[in-house]
Amino acid sequence: MDDGTVDRPIDEEAPSSGSADDGAAPDPGPGATGSTASDDEPAPLAEEAVGDGRRKYVEVVTADGDRHEHGDSYLRETEAAFLVSTAPGFPRGETVTYGKDDLARVSVEQHHSSCFITTAVAGEEETLAALRGFRDDALAPSPAGRPLVTLYEAVSPPIAATLAARPDGATARAVRRLVRTCARLARRRERAAPPRSAAIGALLVAIYAVGLVVASVGHVLAAVGVGDSE
Template sequence: MSTDDGSETGGTDGDGDDRSPSEVGVGDGREKHLHVVTQSGKEIDHEEVYLRHTETEYLVSPDPEFPADETTRYRKSDLHRAEITQHHSNCFVTTAAAGEGPTLDSLRGFRAEVMAPTLVGRCLLRTYETISPPIAATLGRHPDAAATAAVRRLVDRCGALADRRRAARSDATRAALSVTLIALYVVGVGLAALAHAWLRARELA
């Protein structure tokens, strides 16, 4: 089995460490996104997590110290596939429009908590990740354009709503804000695509 960051995840610990079964890091120690598919076909996503692995297991935790009560373990023999990517690489348009900061963190949390665990949410995220790199590149070249500013305002609004949802005590309020945010997610991708088309047309004119 291999991961998409180039590390081999079969019967060795992937970087030449012979201290079996000691744990070793995956990648550069930054937070990752992990998508696993079990042998039975179940798909599970982990956002904003740190990874270690042994000869036989993946260890997944939101805490880089990997405390036992916050660490999920997957036996490699139980997995059909494991895909590891840098978490921040999935937030193309948000990063281009709003940059790194609280808004990006808030929307990452919403993706991880609400969208990634559901089939519909994962489909939306994969569509976004497929079409958004060229859109983000165009917005990044025109940070002061009115079209980019319109996308930025919507992104900032979504970040504020994500914070309200996380702070809400009522399940009904959280559910309503979740639906609103998913709808705005679709609107935002459409708006960003229109901004991209407008700015590219100006570049080519």
């Protein structure tokens, strides 16, 4: 987790865009351009909450205590609502709107990429680049690979948070070795010719799946208070 977590408690009124005297919008001054944001054109969150505009893990808790998680998503804020979308343009069909009156908390975890577990245990750029390349070139374009990517991005953010909190634990060390093995296989696959490249890719997926299972077990044990030896 690279930039930390930002919690946005929903317990304050949004600041008014007008003046205190007559409610009119302030004069932007000569030479100013642009338009005032509306519900149809959401204003971005403050810089400290959004980071640099990359995709992020968003957790929303409603006033009734319901919890909603959005992995690898974009977040915007209007005066009355938070909008979470899988696409940066916030298209209507891919955007969920949460009214502020119905929320208790919004948490944001910023990531450098959607390789959450890889970032948590082995954040070296070379390792990340190799596995991102395999994901983008081999898995994402494939009908069989896309569900795997979707599943990984849905379940891995909280698991990665546990690994990042215990970087020297036995679970993180084991997953780190498996992830680095996968990165080496990804680089070897790039140099291999078919059908050997396909076989290497299948082996890579299998090893990473083992790493995900190990990480998941560690996450569950941490949740129930079982220590992770160093």
